[in-house]
Amino acid sequence: MQRHYASLTAALAALGTTIALTGCGTSTGSSGDVTLTLIAADYDVNGGQSSKTYWDNLAKDFESKHEGIDVRVTIEPWTGIDRKVAQLVKEGKEPDIAQIGPYADYAAGDKLYSADQLLSIPVQSNFLRPLADAGEQRRVQYGLPFTASTRVLFYNKKLFAGAGVENPPTTWDELRSAAEQLKDAGVSYPYALPLGPEEAQIETMMWLLGGDSNGFVEPGGSYSIDSEENRETLEWVRSNLVEPGLVGPVPPSKLNRKQAFAAFTKGEVGMLNGHPSLLKEAEKAGIELGKVPVPGKKGKPKAAVGVADWIMGFKKREHREEIGKFFNFLFTDKNVLDFASQNDLLPPTVTASEAMEQDPDHADLKEFLVELPTSLLPPVNKTSWGTVSEEIRANVGRAVEPGGSPAKVLGDIAQKAQDAEAQEEE
Template sequence: MLTLTAAAAALGTTIALTGCGASGGSSGDVTLKLIAAEYNVDGAQSTKTYWADLVEEFESKHDIKVEATIVPWTEIHAKVAQLVKDGKAPDIAQIGTYADYADDDKLYSADQLLSIPVQSNFLRPLVDAGEQRRVQYGLPFAASTRLLFYNKELFAEAGITEAPTTWDELRDTAAQLKDAGVKYPYALPLGPEEAHIETMLWMLGGGSNGFVDPGGSYALNSKENQSALKWVKSNLVEPGLTGPGAPGELNREDAFKAFNKGEVGMLNGHPSLARKAEEAGIDLGQVPVPGKDGKPKTTAGVADWIMGFKENGHREEIGKFFNFLFTDKNVMAFASQNDLLPPTVSASEAMEVDPEHKALKDFLVELPTSLLPPLNKTSWGPLNEEIKKNIGRTMEPGRSPESVLADLAQKAEEAENREE
């Protein structure tokens, strides 16, 4: 998932909403059942309002009704899985994963639902991540990338005039911040919340393809990945440049909170953190995530998905809804209200030149060449949980990154064999 979840979980209720007259005679008396994730992190109602407005406009233009249910992120995956298991799959689900449903032949493919212009408008990295066996089933709903954030005030106090562009420069900058008394010179969140993205950024910066090789097979224990994590441990963790506590015990949200309190010199952040940091009064700087020898050829991308289920046989109606959903107006509305990136070429280009969204420009530039985790693999879900739980151990005293990566590589091989 792309956004913060703690406040969404606190909502604790499922919000049902419908457009004008969601029951009654329409195209064959069809009412599409849509279940979508709650993106609000502050108790607001913008997700509910977005879908209500979109449904109302869609129904005014089509003889099809839509009944939408909004569910917190902490509950939605289990809810959709249970509905599918009970033979009550929704027509449309907007969630964080699609692979298992595609593998079980539960989903319509993109070309069964979308017009050619709409399908061809998705950004290429998101299309690749949404494909199984070269067929697209996951439709990217919203996206994000990462940049290196830094606190300009702390940099100035430490006498630092330029942001780092290489790993060595990042290490030297962190050392200066430590000498100036900064609590977290570089915050390294390898706790179980989102450790896989932080790890992937370092792997890509070291020249690897992340968790898989270019052919798509798992390659966690590659020499490049070993070298990258060894560098992080010896150059940042062991000299005390990542702040108090073990990186494996620092979650992303805690790192972000520390950044907004002015306790962090540098960390890798996403668009919504930029807004919250500025609201907290942080003089924020942002640059591409440094690599070993400069800017990496790619950075880590993140996406959430929307998909159409076959169970109720509403292919035509789902297709009409999706073709409406993916207009620039609707794509940009959702992305902008949630500090996310649009998944389409035309909306990205429009947002990039719009002064209202200038804060997102650097993220938009990174997205077309980003690389996503192997979301198309049914084995990725359980393997990712292992990575998030265990990758922080690579930074523990007396433990080698190679040994932890070897254990994870073994789990990946076992998962790959089960998948086949």
């Protein structure tokens, strides 16, 4: 998945981002003023108004440059936004624009405009390749990556020094050895392993990639959940980390990412796989942390795990032209960087990523930015992924319990995936 961006960046600079929209004719359902309805997720981890402020300011700026188009924004919490949009779609009341988690079901149901119907050529070409690929169904992009993140291994430098761990781990064996030293030094969570229902699919995928598998699917797109490599990976985790008591007082199946991050900021965790938003929280708590690539079985995994949230344009109200104008405005470097910087996330575009990487104010994100262009995302373009992801979140933690059976747990999840795929084909 390697990609060289220099030529693309030069081409984008030459073309500019003001090329007229391709594939965007006159909006057939509008005459005169148009109001676009937009539902977006709340990213403010402290319960503040930062997401609402961002979208309100963006909408005002856009309206000032596009007479006759108003944007009405509604902010919903992450805990309910996906269900909210699904219900609106079911009732035939979908918004013009939704910034949410899943897009695949809506694309499969022919409810979304494709990217080439909305975006100028430079804007569509500017998405990082792994993110653009993950937004495709049948080689057509419908999901537009709104923001992204990767994962790296965080470690507490003070706890490492106190336990006599000289270097951060680069392999699984080194990780186990460091965890043993941390445990002997009295650290509560030598390695925090969040396989609870919040985000177990991402933690699991990091381990699977480190075990020389392709994660949950083969390159052709078919599920490979219970592959031999995946079974062996979870067997290693169970036998080398969980059963020896190196993962802390909360069983992995009960430990959520949020809990693990909170324990890290309290100085109770020696190591965990974290994403950029943990940086500020750890800094506020006075934790001196280090960051290295997630260790693999024999070294660096074949790819880092990438995660993206999506934004999409719905066809229902036939506002293609206006949605396209808004998206071309949204994906300018300034607007992309404003949101990413505000939330300690990564830009989904080539030019904004390069700008962030060169900005000394974002030096602490370098490890994440380096991983993103070659990252591998979960199979979010499969309409069955929502069901399969739920199964993984609910059950995969049992595979690594003392005496647990990775083969049985992964086999059961694989069967559910097969059933979900079969239902879609009916």
